[in-house]
Amino acid sequence: MAKVPSAAISRLVTYLRILEDLEAAGVNRTSSEQLAEEAQVTAFQVRKDLSYFGSYGTRGVGYTVQVLRRELRQILGLNRRWGLCIVGMGRIGQALADYPGFSSTFELKGFFDIDPAKHHLSFGGIPVQGMEELPRAVAERHIELGLIAVPGQMAQSVADQLVESGIKGILNFAPVVLEVPKDVAVENVDFLAGLSRLSFFALNPKWREEMVG
Amino acid sequence: MAKVPSAAISRLVTYLRILEDLEAAGVNRTSSEQLAEEAQVTAFQVRKDLSYFGSYGTRGVGYTVQVLRRELRQILGLNRRWGLCIVGMGRIGQALADYPGFSSTFELKGFFDIDPAKHHLSFGGIPVQGMEELPRAVAERHIELGLIAVPGQMAQSVADQLVESGIKGILNFAPVVLEVPKDVAVENVDFLAGLSRLSFFALNPKWREEMVG
């Protein structure tokens, strides 16, 4: 089995979402062509990405939506829900806590905030707690992932506390590059990173025409 | 001048943020080594990225923080503020409307929501308006970018309305792949995309060891 480009993994997540939309729409069968159009990549790319992991289609026919969906969840480790806590219960944290799309892949198991004024709130029956409760909660409730939704200056400190508590992965919404041990996965969901592509548009035209991609 | 990898642009945004942190900390001089460490890339990478655009340092010495910061803002087209409107004033939209970090690069010029109950709100003195006001506002207030903070099902429709109104770029917070004319820049700030890297962690171990990057 060949080396898997990490970019392929990102695309698999997109394919999965498309398959779930198709399934919800009652579609049974699809093709690399259709997936490619929806994901805005080439059909070659779709087939290659899938081929890193196995053969899930039928030649001459295509893919069965339900089958491919299940296989992708299996590959991505999303065939079970991951225990997640949210640190920082400002508006972003609260919006995420109530976001229905989370529930299919994450199980929200804890909410933490440094501000005592937030400790009267609860989400899905789980109360917001102080940071001092974090290590115990992570251990006892089998929390595997932490979502950081605090201001940038505090993000590294929160990350340290999460790592210290034994967390395995971090979803970081703060606009900073976090330092964590390399066995801890970090995903930056930095909204200022949005600048990177918009900057392509804002880019001095003199350079834009030199660009690739 | 050689072709510029689009990935380099993303990193330039990171370098810029680091430089602004350094400047705020009163640091005058830096090096490719220091920038590399902060950005978690190699010093080779930093120098190469900068070299696509010019020579901004002094050999044997390094870079002047203030100079490089100004040059990067110039390159990225961030030496002026871009007119931005937010569509969808739920908690995400409201949090972003109040986010202080936006003001250095974006000027918030309009807020829109389909729900009349939101129309009594205002942010920075600008009222939330109905979608029917969008085209006129975009034209009259010179709004160049639109930020989409609506539920996924409505995102494409909102994108269409933004494009129709003459917007030039879109920051998309909804978890869908938007279809827009190719002269409109789109940045997906999809929080479910966070799954892509966390999936690397969740990935079946059998494949994780095959991975590259």
Added chain:
DNA sequence: CCTTGTGAAGGCCTTCACAGCG
């Protein structure tokens, strides 16, 4: 002597054409 700037080499990812198979 030290750090930047850069052509060249190497490697990863995408693209492609076609073999494989129902």
Added chain:
DNA sequence: CGCTGTGAAGGCCTTCACAAGG
């Protein structure tokens, strides 16, 4: 006959070693 699956080719991006220059 149609669409998938894949080795090979090509291209882009990163890495590297060293030249350039204060």
